[in-house]
Amino acid sequence: METVTVFNEEQGAQQNQDQEPSPTGNITVEPIPNLVTQLPPSNIQTSPGPSTTTGIYKINFMKRDIAVNFDRRTLESLMDRNTFSGELIGVILATYISWSSTFMSVHFEGVDRKIMLAFAICVSQFSLIKSPQPDAHSPFHNTLWTAYSRAFYFTLLSIVILISSVIMYVNNPTFQLYGLNISTQSSSHNAISLCVFLIMLFPLLFVFGWLPHAGTFTLVAFELFHTELFGGTGCVSTLGAFIMLLSDVICMCVLVGVGYWSAAISSVPYGLDYASGVYGGVLVMSRMLIDLGCCLGLLFVCGSTQTFDVYYRYMSPYLGYVLTSIICANAFIVYYLIPQLSKHHPYTLFQYPLLTKMNLKTKLSQSFKSKFNLDWMWFEYVQYVIKWIDFVLWIVLVQSNITPCMRLFTRKLPPIGALFVVSMVSIRALRGAFTNPYNQAISLLISTLLFSIDFYSYSESFLFDLFVISFCVNAFQDLVLKIEFIRIYSAPVLSWGSMFHLVLQPMGIPHILLIITQMVVSSIVRAPMYPIIGSALWFMGYPRAIKFWERQYVTSRKDSTNTKxxxxxxxxxxxxxxxxxxxxxxxxxxxxxxxxxxxxxxxxxxxxxxxxxxxxxxxxxxxxxxxxxxxxxxxxxxxxxxxxxxxxxxxxxxxxxxxxxxxxxxxxxxxxxxxxxxxxxxxxxxxxxxxxxxxxxxxxxxxxxxxxxxxxxxxxNQADRIMMGFDSQKLVVVLYVKAMLYHLTDSEQLDYWIGKDSPFNASLSGMEEFDYDPFFSDTFDIDYDNAGGHVSFKNFLDSYGPMLNVFVQKRQEKLGKVYDEDQRNLINKLAFMTSLSGRRALSLNDRVHYAVNINLFLDRLHQLFKGDYRITSFKDEWLFSDFTLLSNVIAPALKSGLRMYQDHFIELDVDDSETVYEALSDYKKNIVMCHEGDPAWRDAILSDHDNLFSFRKKNMDDGRNTHNYYVLMLSRQxxxxxxxxxxxxxxxxxxxxxxxxxxxxxxxxxxxxxxxxxxxxxxxxxxxxxxxxxxxxxxxxxxxxxxx
Structure with missing residues (x-):
């Protein structure tokens, strides 16, 4: 059902400026009296032009009002909009900062350090009173977290200092890691020293924006823990990152419980070696529960963990070398060789892809295609199969190394601590093979070569070595990408933005060491390197999450349902x-x-x-x-x-x-x-x-x-080009009338409109056979009589009667009924009156003919296309009897006529009645025709309708308020x-x-x-x-x- 807006100007109907449009398919028409003519002259007010709004704010001080003439942004920069909850958080943070600084002062030895501590305290507390807007780490203006960021970091570092101070005097266990003696006391002391150093650098860190605001820091921290400690992937929000990290911790605790129970029930020496089969099975199932479809396929693997463990113990280390070689070779083929050979320019050397389409003609190929409706190339089959083989091999490799890893860490840590470490590195290795298999294969190759040959005596078990190397590989890959970006961006090119960039280019050369240091640090903390003002001077930004932007994305739309x-x-x-x-x-x-x-x-x-x-x-x-x-x-x-x-x-x-x-x-x-x-x-x-x-x-x-x-x-297609000239516009009007005849005869309410209870009986019986409206002319109306200066009913039947008869005949065949002579006459009269009203709707508000200018004609077409039909003549008031005629006949007829005019350029015979009927029937059945602001347009696109048609108006950015009109056609393919x-x-x-x-x-x-x-x-x-x-x-x- 179409949305049609009816506006009766001669009755003085005026809509309220704030009234919302009626829902699609409902036409509400209420005659509104002209209130201006009923008011006395003294009460008539003219609407003023655009007024300039000045921001004048009154501040009550000492029982007096002080007027402050500021705009909104200037006032917000001067004073924050505080709320009770925000003030409460600020008071709590300020109190904690004051309390904790008294205990931390013992770690700031010397007058200079105490002065720096005082500066850090002042910066943190003053930001709670007046937040810096915008700050160097503000993602947008007026970010809520900015006011609490300095206090948040001071609180965080002070908590670390206080906890580390307590740990230093509790106990002092020592263990060795990669040849280094690590004790709790030394680690706590180093943590305190680092936190003290960062607190003293607070003014510098916040000025340069190296620390994100509290919300971003939380998201980045959760995401880093999730990805680097547990092998996860990116996170979509802070809450999502917390839930994913919590699930990782729960999964690790379950594994620790299973491992501890397996060791407790075993009475055999080194019974953990055999009981670790149960532990490995639970580890795999914890990963495979995410994909239930694969659980049954890998049930054999999950149930054979003890067999893998026995094989590995008797075939170690050769089985590990074989599995590593196969996984690395498969990764080389799948993630490097095949993508390079099938790339648009293989190895950046050849003009054309070296791997081309060659379908496999096997039964497996045909069944696979029919099942998944795919048309794969032969190397894509190979790639897909090798990936699944790799997944199985990774499971075998991780399970086979759990026992040696556990045996090694039980010598260095308590049993519970060893179980936590082994669980974490096992989850990291197994999940990394699914989320980032290419980097995981590189890490596997490097760790195997490094700790099996060069530093064999320093190895801390296969899984832990893989865990450390994976972090280093990810950071190094980010570093390589940063170096490549800086190298290409900083090269002298003609596309520099301005002379300022040319001047800054040599200034970056003495700071190359600083840039390298920033690149290394940014690769570790996942921070971008950006060019200052687009120049060749580089600076490190604050750490970002993978999705980068600190906002939740919600799609908004704009159509006739949410505009005035x-x-x-x-x-x-x-x-x-x-x-x-x-x-x-x-x-x-x-x-x-x-x-x-x-x-x-x-x-x-x-x-x-x-x-x-x-x-x-x-x-x-x-x-x-x-x-x-x-x-x-x-x-x-x-x-x-x-x-x-x-x-x-x-x-x-x-x-x-x-x-x-x-x-x-x-x-x-x-x-x-x-x-x-x-x-x-x-x-x-x-x-x-x-x-x-x-x-x-x-x-x-x-x-x-x-x-x-x-x-x-x-x-x-630009409308003014395809409708240039009076002949083209005349054809549009003619096709508009023909489309009205079709929609009239195809309407389900035609029998009601010509029946005894018709709301149009009075109009049909008193119809005038001549219309002398000056809007009609022989330039656009083929039924116009030059001698009489009018459009006549007789000329209408002579021009459109044959086509109307064909349409009526089609209706009779479709419904299986025959209309008598009187009914046919009523149909002809109704068609004549409908064509006059439809054509008269093309006239402008001031009764100016659209022949004056092509843009006026196109603008009126566009208004009618979107449903803005205005009753501007008393001769068309008969439409008020039943507005379904306007919405079901006249409104869709304009759209069908425009589409038929567009199709006549591809040899559509618009003079043949049968061809026109078939074309219009096809339009009605298979094409969605509406304005782009109509909700039906959006619904049709999102529901994958095959063909759509619209008439678009574009505003030109030329400063002259001009418009272009386009015929828009969409086909889904x-x-x-x-x-x-x-x-x-x-x-x-x-x-x-x-x-x-x-x-x-x-x-x-x-x-x-x-x-x-x-x-x-x-x-x-x-x-x-x-x-x-x-x-x-x-x-x-x-x-x-x-x-x-």
């Missing part, structure tokens, strides 16, 4: 739905399509070796979106999509052109002629020398170009996308740099140098994808999880 009726009637809603807001719906549908197809793409290896934090760009001719992986595990992944503007800035278009040039590289190489002479395949053609160097000087690379998503193909992988540290660094520049430094320059195009790092695309208001994306999706 006044904006709909007075032209605000045509441009009020910004193009980005409308285009965001297509990205929302892309999220749904990606949620369906991403699991298949990850299983096939189209995205390569994916881990939490990776960032990709998925692009085709119409859509450009950034995908950030937040969580990656066995059978699920959580991602976020950021859609860019369809038509962005010049800088964005240049970087998109660079993407397409990289995708479509086909420059000749001097060795290709030799390859052709030797009759080698075309896929062995090499890139030119310039391309080889150019491809290696980017922080991004093209992975694949065969990602298929079932989404919409968007076609836009598989579309091919290109996958481009970005350096994740490049993305995090550019995001952090823009956040620091806009929020903390307060830059308001629209064309600042830090967002200018830089093709080798895609600076503008990355910066424009940031959260609003820092960036300007068309759409940001909530965190979406895909399962398989």
């Amino acid at each position: 009726l006044s904006s709909e009637l007075h032209g605000g809603a045509a441009g009020e739905y910004s193009v980005n807001n409308l285009n965001g719906l297509f990205y929302e549908h892309a999220v749904i399509a990606l949620q369906r197809e991403l699991p298949n793409a990850l299983r096939r290896g189209q995205f390569g070796a994916v881990k939490a934090g990776d960032v990709f760009i998925v692009v085709n001719e119409g859509l450009t979106c950034m995908i950030q992986m937040i969580e990656v595990g066995n059978g699920f992944c959580t991602f976020q999509l950021r859609g860019l503007e369809f038509k962005g800035t010049i800088c964005q278009e240049r970087e998109q052109d660079a993407l397409w040039r990289m995708i479509n590289r086909d420059e000749p190489c001097f060795l290709n002629r030799l390859i052709e002479d030797l009759n080698y395949p075309k896929k062995l053609r090499l890139l030119s020398l310039f391309q080889l160097l150019d491809l290696r000087w980017h922080t991004w690379q093209v992975l694949r170009s065969d990602l298929s998503l079932l989404t919409y193909n968007i076609s836009e 598989p579309r091919s996308f290109n996958i481009i992988k970005l350096n994740k540290e490049s993305v995090r660094g550019l995001w952090a740099g823009q956040q620091h520049e806009l929020v903390y430094l307060g830059s308001e320059t629209a064309e600042r140098g830090s967002i200018q195009n830089m093709k080798h790092v895609l600076r503008n695309i990355i910066n424009s994808s940031m959260d609003i208001p820092i960036g300007y994306p068309a759409f940001i999706s909530p965190l979406t999880t895909a399962y398989w």
Whole structure:
């Protein structure tokens, strides 16, 4: 059912400015008297123009009101908006800081250290009175946590100091780790010294923004514990991170309980060796409970833990070497060799992928395809099978090493302590194989080579060595990515943003040692390195979570259900739905399509070796979106999509052109002629020398170009180009009338409208056969009589009668009934009156004909398309008898007529009655035609309707308040996308740099140098994808999880 807004101007109906539109399908019309004409002249008020609002705030002081002329932001910078709960927390923190500082003063020896302590106390307590807004670590303006951040860190470090002071005097156990004697007393003393040093550096740390605010710190700490200690993946929120960390601790406690019980019930010496089979089975089941579908498949493995343990004990260490070799070889094939050979430019050397499509013709292949509805390539089968083999081998390897690890740590720690350590490193090894298998395989290879050959005497068991090396490998990989980003970004290029960047370039050379130190520290604490104001000077930001942004994402929409009726009637809603807001719906549908197809793409290896934090760009001719992986595990992944503007800035278009040039590289190489002479395949053609160097000087690379998503193909035709000229506009009017005839004869209420109880009986019986309205003319109306200066009923039947008869005949065949002569005459009269009212609705409010200007004609078409029908003539008041005629006949007829006009360019015969009937029937059955602000448009897209049609109005940013109109057609079909992988540290660094520049430094320059195009790092695309208001994306999706 269509939404139609009816506005009777001749009766003086005026809607309240704050009235909300009626729900879709309900038309509420209430004659409202013209109140202005009923008021005395002294009470008539004219609405003032735009008024400038000045912020005048009154502050009561000493029983006097003091007027403060501030704007909102200036006043908030001067005074905080305090609440009772906030003041209560502030009082508690301030009291604790004062109390704890008296006990900590003994650790600050010397006058200089006590002065630094006093500064730290003042900074922490003053921030509770007046928070710094914005602070260097503020993600946005007016962040609530900023006021408590300094006090939070002082409280945290003071608690560590107090606890460490107590531990120093309780006991002093000592153990050896990697040849180092570690005692509780020395560790506590070092912790106190570190905390004292950090407290003295508080002013410096907060000025440079190296510490996040309390909320971000909590999320990062939970996430680091979850990922580095227990092998987990990213977290979507602080509460989610806490729950995941709590589940890790519970799982570890269960394993400790099972291990302790297994050792207690065994009476055999070294009985823990045999009882560890039960412990290993519980360990595997704790992981496999996440994926119940795999439990039955691996039941044999879980029940054979004792067998694995016996085999390993008698075949050690050779079985471990064999398993390690197989796992590392499989990882090399799956995560490096196959992705490189199937990449768009393999090894950045060849022009074409070396692994191409060659379907397997086996029964297994056919059954697999039919089961999962897939069309896989042969190497994708191989890759998928090897991954599952690796999962089984990892389980065997971890279980086989539990006993030696437990035997070693029981000599160094108490039994409970040893069980906790072994449980933690076992969970870390097993989960890491599922969440980050590529890095885990590298860690396995390095730990085996390092502690089996070079430092054999320093080994602390296989699992603990793997635990330590895994942390080092992850940190080193982040360091390598940071070095690559800084190297490419700092290179002298012509795309520098401004002369300021050119001046700062040599200034960074003397500070290279400081930059290296910051890179090492940032790799450990997961903090980005960002360029200051987009220059070549680098600075470390505060630690961030994998999802980076400190906010919860909720999708908002804007349509006719949540906009004012006044904006709909007075032209605000045509441009009020910004193009980005409308285009965001297509990205929302892309999220749904990606949620369906991403699991298949990850299983096939189209995205390569994916881990939490990776960032990709998925692009085709119409859509450009950034995908950030937040969580990656066995059978699920959580991602976020950021859609860019369809038509962005010049800088964005240049970087998109660079993407397409990289995708479509086909420059000749001097060795290709030799390859052709030797009759080698075309896929062995090499890139030119310039391309080889150019491809290696980017922080991004093209992975694949065969990602298929079932989404919409968007076609836009500019309306003023296809409707230019009176003949084109006349054809639109004619097709509009023909569509009205079809919808009238196809309506279920036609028999009621021409029956005895019809609300139109009086209008039909008193119908005038001539209409002298000056709006009609021979320029647009084929039934216009030039001699009489009118539109006549006779001319109408001569022009549209044959087609109307065909439509009536089709109705009779469909319903199995025959209309008599009187009924046919009533149908003809009703059709004539409907066509007059429909055409008269095209007139403007001031009765100006749309022939004056093409833009007036298009603007009125757009108003009718979105349902703004205004009764401007007393001759059309007969429609008030039954408004279903307006909503079910006239309103859809305009949409069908526009679609038919668009289709006549592809050889649709609009003069043949049968063809027109079939076309209009197809439109009604298979095409959703409505305005983009109508909720039906959103529902149709999100419900995967195959074809949609709309009429769009775009506001032009030329300063002249001009508009362009487009005929918009959507068809749902598989579309091919290109996958481009970005350096994740490049993305995090550019995001952090823009956040620091806009929020903390307060830059308001629209064309600042830090967002200018830089093709080798895609600076503008990355910066424009940031959260609003820092960036300007068309759409940001909530965190979406895909399962398989």
